[in-house]
Amino acid sequence: xxxxxxxxxxxxxxxxxxxxxxxxxxxxxxxxxxxxxxxxxxxxxxxxxxxxxxxxxxxxxxxxxxxxxxxxxxxxxxxxxxxxxxxxxxxxxxxxxxxxxxxxxxxxxxxxxxxxxxxxxxxxxxxxxxxxxxxxxxxxxxxxxxxxxxxxxxxxxxxxxxxxxxxxxxxxxxxxxxxxxxxxxxxxxxxxxxxxxxxxxxxxxxxxxxxxxxxxxxxxxxxxxxxxxxxxxxxxxxxxxxxxxxxxxxxxxxxxxxxxxxxxxxxxxxxxxxxxxxxxxxxxxxxxxxxxxxxxxxxxxxxxxxxxxxxxxxxxxxxxxxxxxxxxxxxxxxxxxxxxxxxxxxxxxxxxxxxxxxxxxxxxxxxxxxxxxxxxxxxxxxxxxxxxxxxxxxxxxxxxxxxxxxxxxxxxxxxxxxxxxxxxxxxxxxxxxxxxxxxxxxxxxxxxxxxxxxxxxxxxxx
Ligand SMILES: Cc1cc2nc3c(=O)[nH]c(=O)nc-3n(C[C@H](O)[C@H](O)[C@H](O)COP(=O)(O)OP(=O)(O)OC[C@H]3O[C@@H](n4cnc5c(N)ncnc54)[C@H](O)[C@@H]3O)c2cc1C
Numbered sequence: 001x002x003x004x005x006x007x008x009x010x011x012x013x014x015x016x017x018x019x020x021x022x023x024x025x026x027x028x029x030x031x032x033x034x035x036x037x038x039x040x041x042x043x044x045x046x047x048x049x050x051x052x053x054x055x056x057x058x059x060x061x062x063x064x065x066x067x068x069x070x071x072x073x074x075x076x077x078x079x080x081x082x083x084x085x086x087x088x089x090x091x092x093x094x095x096x097x098x099x100x101x102x103x104x105x106x107x108x109x110x111x112x113x114x115x116x117x118x119x120x121x122x123x124x125x126x127x128x129x130x131x132x133x134x135x136x137x138x139x140x141x142x143x144x145x146x147x148x149x150x151x152x153x154x155x156x157x158x159x160x161x162x163x164x165x166x167x168x169x170x171x172x173x174x175x176x177x178x179x180x181x182x183x184x185x186x187x188x189x190x191x192x193x194x195x196x197x198x199x200x201x202x203x204x205x206x207x208x209x210x211x212x213x214x215x216x217x218x219x220x221x222x223x224x225x226x227x228x229x230x231x232x233x234x235x236x237x238x239x240x241x242x243x244x245x246x247x248x249x250x251x252x253x254x255x256x257x258x259x260x261x262x263x264x265x266x267x268x269x270x271x272x273x274x275x276x277x278x279x280x281x282x283x284x285x286x287x288x289x290x291x292x293x294x295x296x297x298x299x300x301x302x303x304x305x306x307x308x309x310x311x312x313x314x315x316x317x318x319x320x321x322x323x324x325x326x327x328x329x330x331x332x333x334x335x336x337x338x339x340x341x342x343x344x345x346x347x348x349x350x351x352x353x354x355x356x357x358x359x360x361x362x363x364x365x366x367x368x369x370x371x372x373x374x375x376x377x378x379x380x381x382x383x384x385x386x387x388x389x390x391x392x393x394x395x396x397x398x399x400x401x402x403x404x405x406x407x408x409x410x411x412x413x414x415x416x417x418x419x420x421x422x423x424x425x426x427x428x429x430x431x432x433x434x435x436x437x438x439x440x441x442x443x444x445x446x447x448x449x450x451x452x453x454x455x456x457x458x459x460x461x462x
Contacts, residue, residue, distance in 0.1 A: 006136075010036050012324055013130055013139035015122045015275060017109050018045045019310055020301025021145035023317030024324075025108070028143075031325055033116075036139070038132055040121040043109055044101030046147055046302070047310050054171045055191055057096040059343050061089050062198035066345075073381070084200055086176040093171055122146075125277045126295060141296040141324040145317060148269040148302035156265065160242060163249050165264045167192070176201050179260030181251055183240060185212045189266030190228065190344045196264075197232040198345075204258050205234040206251065213342040216355035219367055220402040223386045224348065227404075231345065271305040288332030290320045296327050309340065337420040338400075341409050346385045349412025352400020352419040353390060363399065364391045364425075364456075366449035368441050370405050375436035382406040389415070389445050396424040396453045407438050415442070425450040 012028050014021050017039035028035050047053060068082045109117050120132035124144065130137040150166035157164055165173075165180075167188055178201065182193040185207040197203040205228070212228055215221040228234055238253045242263045251258040273281075283293035287306055290298045298320035301313035319333045342348035370377050370385035377383040385405030391398050398418050403411055418428055429450050433443040453459075 008036070008135065008137045009139075010034055010137060011140045012036075012143070013038065013122075013137055013141075014143045014145065014321075015039075015124070015130070016145035016147060016301070016303065017043055017117075018145060018147050018301060018313070019047050020147075020303070020313040020317035020320070021143065022104075022108055023314045024143045024145060024300060024321035027318055027321035028325070036116060036118055036137055037109065037112060038118045038120065038122045038130065038137075039109065041119060043105050045104060047313075048100035048104055049097060050168050050171060052310055053100050054093050054097045055167070055188070055195075056343060057093045058089070058171070058199075059191060059195045061092065062195035063345070065200075066198040070381075086199065087174055089199065090171070090173055090175070097171065122275055123277050124275050124280060124297065126279045128296070141327055142298070143317075143320045143324050144275055144292070144297060144299045144303055145301045145313075145320070146272040146275050146303045148271045148305075148308065150265060151267040151270050152265055153267070156242065160244050160249065160263065163244055163247070163262055164242070165262055167266065170264060177261040178202060179204075179262075181206060181242065181249060181258055181260055181263045182266060183207075183242065183251075183263060184266035184268065185228070185234065185236075186266060186268060187214050187340070187342050189264070190342060190348075192264060192266065194228070194231050194344050202260070203232040204251075204260065205232055206238050206240045206253065207234070207236050208239045210236045213344055213348045214340060214350065215348060215402055215404065216350070217388045217402045219388045220348075220386045220404045223369075223384075224344075224404045227346070227384060228344075269302065269308060271303045275303075289323055289330040290316055290332075291323065291330060296324070298323050311339075312336070337416045339412060339416040341412055343409070346382065346405050347403075347408035349403040349408040349415075350400070351402075351412055351416040352398070354400065355388075355390075355402065358390055358399075362393050364393050364449050364452050365389070366391070366445035366452075368445045370441060374438060374441045374444075376438050376440070377406065379436070380406065387441055387445050389442075389449065391425050391449050391453065393453070393456065396426055396450075396457075398423055398425065398428060405438065405441070411438060411442060414439070425453055 012035040014024050014037045025037050071078050118132055123131045128138050180201050180203050182189045182205045185205050190213040193203050193205050212224050235253050240251050240253050243250045248259050249263045285299045285304050292299050300316035300320035302308050323330045337352055340350045366389045368387040371383050387403050389401035428446045433439050
């Protein structure tokens with residue numbers, strides 16, 4: 001133990017004032033005043049500052065601009081082509097960001113006294129010591145919710161300097177680049193790449209593998225790859241290394257060379273680990289209780305490495321707080337049906353059991369191609385997309401599926417709720433489906449799967 005400093009003793013320490021940490025804090029402060037919240041900054045949460053919210057603000061503007069470009073196809077003649085002021089677009093995104101972060105900070109850390117909030121980077125030791133700059137805090141129980149950061153391979157930033165962007169820096173741009181490469185076409189790369197392409201940036205996408213937006217089912221992924229290539233050129237199965245050449249980025253790939261102004265690195269995110277003292281380096285986090293090894297330390301949110309999405313960060317924050325409060329009695333909160341949404345065009349959604357986990361012998365698979373016939377999609381001029389659903393061959397229960405279609409953010413929720421409540425194909429088929437709506441595409445899949453299920457069971461449809 002450090003001896004020169006004054007030691008502060010508390011029952012609970014929460015490290016990280018992001019979404020998971022603040023959820024944990026709101027649970028802890030209901031129980032006691034004997035806590036400290038520690039954050040290294042910047043405050044305001046990844047979600048509001050550089051994540052969910054600024055990205056969706058940018059996507060919203062891009063979708064509008066794109067829609068106006070297509071007005072002529074609807075028989076609408078605009079008096080002039082819409083003009084995009086990229087500096088104003090980016091200012092608007094930052095205005096939203098500031099609104100979200102300032103409201104959040106005002107209602108949380110700003111309200112805390114020095115006794116309850118410490119600003120600084122924390123390092124945790126197995127004996128409950130937490131070192132924050134010159135402070136030493138000894139906590140009986142610790143919640144670690146320190147988030148994650150974008151993956152940037154060694155040497156890339158040093159070589160590329162300010163030509164390399166990540167989701168941490170892109171929203172700080174004053175103007176949009178003319179030509180931009182996006183390396184990594186997972187969720188964040190796809191969302192931002194498409195939005196920027198719709199805003200007039202000449203985007204070129206690269207991915208080391210052949211999946212986009214985290215899709216696993218080849219039926220949906222194949223469609224999405226083809227569709228994305230209509231919105232910006234994409235090179236898949238290409239392991240590329242961007243290089244700085246004077247003031248430009250150069251990327252050499254099989255079949256060509258790309259030169260442009262900037263590169264957006266969206267290679268995934270890695271849990272922050274600099275909070276771990278050496279003795280904690282190799283300890284693992286229990287996926288149910290979130291306990292680190294057998295210590296009174298609980299790791300929540302992106303820092304746990306399990307989910308990397310907001311609603312799970314909040315759930316884990318609550319679980320970690322409850323387990324810290326009731327330690328050594330530990331529980332896990334009921335797992336939610338996995339639900340992941342991508343705000344691309346068209347939107348993507350994955351719910352329930354994923355394609356890679358399925359045993360094809362035990363499931364019925366249903367598919368639908370949106371260009372086949374869905375009246376609503378046709379009149380919306382969005383009759384492109386695919387649906388794939390999986391049901392248990394024995395019970396007929398819906399297990400999960402993937403959507404690549406307009407409004408997948410809403411349809412995906414209906415499907416996730418159906419999976420979580422254990423609905424069968426029979427029960428889902430008996431639900432109301434209005435006309436004309438996109439949900440009729442789901443109805444079509446459910447009915448086809450139900451026919452197959454009933455035929456196998458020797459039943460007729462109700
Ligand atoms: C571009 C982008 C778009 C996204 N879009 C979505 C979306 O649409 N939907 C969705 O569900 N999720 C989305 N996410 C993911 C979501 O934002 C994260 O899962 C969520 O914000 C994680 O919250 P957290 O509490 O774990 O971490 P954070 O909010 O990052 O909080 C971690 C906190 O810990 C502090 N900290 C770090 N290290 C230390 C230390 N050693 N000592 C003290 N403090 C420390 C940091 O300053 C920070 O305040 C997106 C992410 C990105 C980047």
